[in-house]
Amino acid sequence: MATDRSGIHLWIVGGGVAGMAAAAFAIRDGQVPSANIHIVEELGLSGGSMDGARSPAVADAFVTRGGRMFEEKAYQTTWDLFPRSA
Numbered sequence: 001m002a003t004d005r006s007g008i009h010l011w012i013v014g015g016g017v018a019g020m021a022a023a024a025f026a027i028r029d030g031q032v033p034s035a036n037i038h039i040v041e042e043l044g045l046s047g048g049s050m051d052g053a054r055s056p057a058v059a060d061a062f063v064t065r066g067g068r069m070f071e072e073k074a075y076q077t078t079w080d081l082f083p084r085s086a
């Protein structure tokens with residue numbers, strides 16, 4: 001019998017990648033309704049240390065501030081949240 005999760009509310013403090021990943025996994029794996037997920041962020045911009053903005057040059061693309069590395073062992077926050085092979 002499926003569990004009714006319509007009354008579950010999840011409050012996440014911090015709109016960085018950790019908070020947003022928690023929300024994404026709660027939706028996918030916990031079947032928490034997305035409308036019931038509340039991310040509390042004290043800044044006016046989402047993303048925390050990975051904040052970004054819509055690219056002024058490329059449609060539907062976002063850019064992050066600072067230098068970013070794509071190095072497997074140390075830095076992975078810019079990788080896909082849900083790998084296509086999973």
Ligand SMILES: Cc1cc2nc3c(=O)[nH]c(=O)nc-3n(C[C@H](O)[C@H](O)[C@H](O)COP(=O)(O)OP(=O)(O)OC[C@H]3O[C@@H](n4cnc5c(N)ncnc54)[C@H](O)[C@@H]3O)c2cc1C
Binds near residue numbers: 069078
């Ligand atoms: C310049 C720079 C370059 C980087 N380059 C890379 C890279 O190339 N690759 C990589 O993988 N990582 C990189 N990192 C590291 C990566 O950005 C961080 O590890 C990651 O963003 C941390 O995410 P987080 O959600 O844990 O924390 P944060 O991004 O710090 O998010 C926490 C959020 O919580 C909010 N918050 C905190 N307390 C409260 C409260 N009480 N109430 C409400 N809101 C609150 C904060 O305002 C913030 O928005 C880089 C970091 C910097 C600064």
